[in-house]
Amino acid sequence: MTSEIQLAGFGGQGILFAGKVLAYCGMLDGREVSWLPSYGPEMRGGTCNCSVTLSDEPIGSPTVYNPDILIVMNEPSFVKYINEVKPGGCAFVNTTLVDSVSDRKDIDIYNIPATAMAEENGLTGGANIVMIGMLIKKTGIISMDGIESTIRKMVPPKKAQLIENNMKAIRMGYDFE
C-alpha cells in the first residue's frame, strides 16, 4: 500500500515538522518513506508545503501531486490543494484558519479547529500535531504506539517535557469528534 500525503500551511506552523513526524513514524514501522519540502525564500512567512510518501514498495517520484491525504492549515493552502485530493481520499482542515468549504462529495473532509484547540490548552504551535492525532484516528496509516515511539525518538532528551506536550496534542486530535 502507498499513502501519498500533502501538508500545507504558513511557514512557522510546523508543516515540515509534522511531515517529518509522519515520515519518521513510517520509517520506524519498517516502511519506505520520503519527505520533500518546498524550499527557498518563500519559506519565511509565506506558504509552505511538504510531500510525504509512505509505501511498502520503493518510492518513485517523491513529489505528491494528487494526495491520498491532505492536511491544510490555512486558507490559501485549502484553496490551492483541496481539489487535488484523489477521489476516495481525505482532507484534514484546520477550521480555525480556513473559512472556505468544499462541495466535493468524493472525498472525506474532516474539520478540526486545531489552532484554537492547541492555544486553549496551552499548546501554542502544536496545531500541526493535533491534526496528526486526528489523522491517526481516521486513517490508521500509523498507530498510536508508533507515534509515541516516534516522538520519543525525535525529541532530544533535554527537552523531555515536549514529549508529553506532543502526546497531549496527539490525543486531543485523536479524541476530537
Added chain:
Amino acid sequence: MAEERVLMKGNEALAEAAIRAGCRCYFGYPITPQTEIAAYMSKRMPKIEGGVFLQAESEIAAINMVYGAAASGVRAMTSSSSPGVSLKSEGISYIAGCDLPCVIVNVQRGGPGLGGIQPSQSDYYMATKAGGHGDFHLLVFAPASVQDMADFAVWAFESADKYRMPAMILSDGLLGQMMEPVVFPEISSAQPEKPWAAVGHNNARPHNIINSLYLQPDELEASNIQRFERYEVVKREMASAQTYLTEDAEIIVTGYGATSRIIRSAVNAARKEGIKAGMLRPVTLWPFPEQAYKDTLSTAKVYLDVEMSMGQMVNDVKLAIECKRPVHFFGHTGGIIPTPAEVLAQIKALDEKIRKGDI
C-alpha cells in the same frame, strides 16, 4: 551489527558519509540548495581529529583550498550548486591536470545565469563534457536517492583515489532537500598510500612537485595521452547503470538521478496498462554506461530520454545505441519536475506509434 535506518536530508547524508569515508577537509561557500552540506560539515568537522571546515571567501578559493589539501594527500571535498560550480571549473581543470583525487558535489539548480533555486539537471554538459579548460574528464556519479547520496560519497572518494582523478557527485535540489531513510555504509578505514603528495620530504626523498604546467609541447601531449590511457581503464571498470523491467521492454525510458524515480513511477503505471516499458538509469554519467544501452537493443523499438534540461544527455544515448533506434526527448527546465503522468503520456504516445507501425 547493521546500522539502523536514520531519516536524513540528502545533503546531510552525503556530508555524513563523506566524513565516514575519511574526508578530513571541507571547503565551501553558501549557495542554495546545497548549504546543508556546509552547515553539517561546520558542526561535525571540529569534533573530528584533523577535521577541517572552512568557509571560503569564494567558490574559486574553496576549490583551490581543496586543491591544496588534496595535493598534500588528504581526502578533501567541496560542494556547491550550478552557478558556483561554474566558478570552480578553473580549479577543477588544475586538479585534473595534476592528477589529484578529490570530490566535488553539484546540487544542481536551474540555469543559465543566476537561473533559479529549484531542482534541475542542466549541468550535464558541464559535468561530463566541459568541467573546465583542457583535455580531461571527471568521474561523474548520479545519485537517485538519499541512500545513493551517502553510498556515492564513499564510492566517489575511493574511486578518485584509485584513479587519481577528481570525482563529481551530480545531484540536484530535489535529492539534496528530500529526506529518506538511510543506512550508512560500512567503511574500510584503509586509504591508499600517496607517495606523490607534497607534504614535506623530510629529507628522505627527492622533492615532489604537483604541477600541470608543461612548456614543452611533447611533454604536455605525453601527459595527456597517459591520462587518456588511464581513462580507458576507468571506462572499462567504472561504467555503471541500473535497469528496471527492461528484459522485454519495447520502450526504454532513460534518465538519471531524481528523474529516474519519476520514470520508475511512470514505467510502473505503463506496465499496469500492458505497455512494455522499462527504465535504464545511467548511474555513472562519465564514464557513460554504453554497454548497458546496447544490451537493450534486442527488444527496444524506441528510446525516451527524460531530463530536467533541454535534452543534454540525448546525444550520449544516441551514440551509445549507435543511432540504431529513434531517441525521443521529454523534459522540463527552470525547476519544474516532470510528473509521472506526463512521462506516462509520452510512453503511451510512443506505444501507439509502435502499434500503428510508425516506429
Added chain:
Amino acid sequence: MILERPKSLADVSTHFCPGCSHGIVHRLVSEVMDELQIEGRTVGICPVGCAVTSYNYFTCDMIEAAHGRAPAVATGVKRANPDKVVFTYQGDGDLAAIGTAETVHSATRGENITVIFINNTIYGMTGGQMAPTTLPGQVTQTTPYGRDPRYAGFPVRICEMVSTLSGCAYAERVAVDSPAHVKAAKKAIMKGFRNQLDGMGFSIIEILSTCPTNWGMTPSQAIERVRNEMIPYYPLGVYKDMTDKGGVFGDK
C-alpha cells in the same frame, strides 16, 4: 667555504632574465630554509607568472597554483597539515590583481603562512603589460602612453592595505637594489618564516624588484629605477608587526 649554493636551491639554471631580482630572492628564501632547517617540512606554492616554474628551483615539495590562487592553495595545505611550513611566492599581477580576494582573505583569517611578494610593477611572463602596481606615467605594453590614473586607476599599495587587517601579523616592504637592502630583505624573509614557526599568523614580505627586460632597461638602469622611482612611491619599512603582541590572536 665562504659562499656556496644553499641546499634548498636546486642546482639548475633558471629561466630568469639577466638582471632580474627573482634569482636573488630565490637565494634568500633558500638560505632561510637552510638556516631554519625546515626544507624537509616545507611546501612551497608558486602560481602563474614568472615564479611559475620555481617548483624546479626550490628543493622542498612544491605545488604550482592557478593564477592568483596560491594563498587559497596554501590555506588548504596548511589547514590539512598545521605542522608543515607553507609559503607562497607570488608576483604583483598574481597577488594584487587576479588574486586580490585570496590575498585579503587569507590575511584577514590570520592564516599561519608566509607570503613572498615580488613587486616589479609589471606583468613579466606575458611580456610587459600594466600591473596593479604599475606606477603613474609608467609605459607598458598596455599603457603605451604611460599609466594615466584618470583612465587606468592608481597603483595598489599592498603592505599598507594588508596591514590594516587584524589577521596580518607582519607586513614589511623591502628592496633588493643594494647589498644593504638585500641583507635587510633576508632579515625580513627570515622573520616571515620564523613568525610561521611561532604561530603568529599571516606574514607578507613585499620585495621591490627589477624587470629590466620588460622595462626596456639595462640591469644597472633597472636598479636605479627601483631606487629613484619605486622606493619613493612604495616606501620601505615595517607596516605591521604583531610578534611582540603574541601574534594576531594574542596567544603566542
